[in-house]
Amino acid sequence: MPWRQADGHNTRRQATVSVTRRSPVVSDHTHNSPTRRVFIDKQSPQAFRALVQVSEVVRTTASEAGLDRTTVELINLRVSQLNGCAYCLDVHTRAALRAGESPQRLGVLSAWRDTGLFTPPERAALALAEAATDPANASKQTSAYEAAQQVLSADKISATIWVAVTI
Structure with missing residues (x-):
């Protein structure tokens, strides 16, 4: 089932990771929206x-x-x-x-x-x-x-x- 990534594009259900210095976004198989992670530094x-x-x-x-x-x-x-x-x-x-x-x-x-x-x-x-x-x-x-x-x-x-x- 397609879902919308943080960038607005539809994709198949899959794990994706987008890492930048300021805003890592992790999307998983079960949620339709990205999860914001804590910057431990x-x-x-x-x-x-x-x-x-x-x-x-x-x-x-x-x-x-x-x-x-x-x-x-x-x-x-x-x-x-x-x-x-x-x-x-x-x-x-x-x-x-x-x-x-x-x-x-x-x-x-x-x-x-x-x-x-x-x-x-x-x-x-x-x-x-x-x-x-x-x-x-x-x-x-x-x-x-x-x-x-x-x-x-x-x-x-x-x-x-x-x-x-x-x-």
Whole structure:
């Protein structure tokens, strides 16, 4: 059954998301009108500022550990793919391109294991980031950590995990 979106166009019943900096609108399968969401950064500015500070510290930590900007953005993108965050995917795709990442590698990131386009340290960082995103899978965490120890310093392992858990 068609219904009218916020922009006035009729569509089939489907979930749609429209995200802007000021007015995210989420429409779902059961309602004919968009639902306005709370802007948690505006509702709880002190918590948001603290999160921004943590993010800045993690970025500095990654840089000081020797993780280059493209690797950090690959981690951000892979975790965002797993989490299904369209906003983060958009932001970090643009950031990765600005950092010099190739469109080809970005295009195959979700299948990084099946391509030879990523270096051993990048592969270790991606596996570790995936493991950090799936904490219930202990065997995945153990194997990713052991593989990372072969090619990454302790500082890079720590920074990789921090990047993954703070995206």
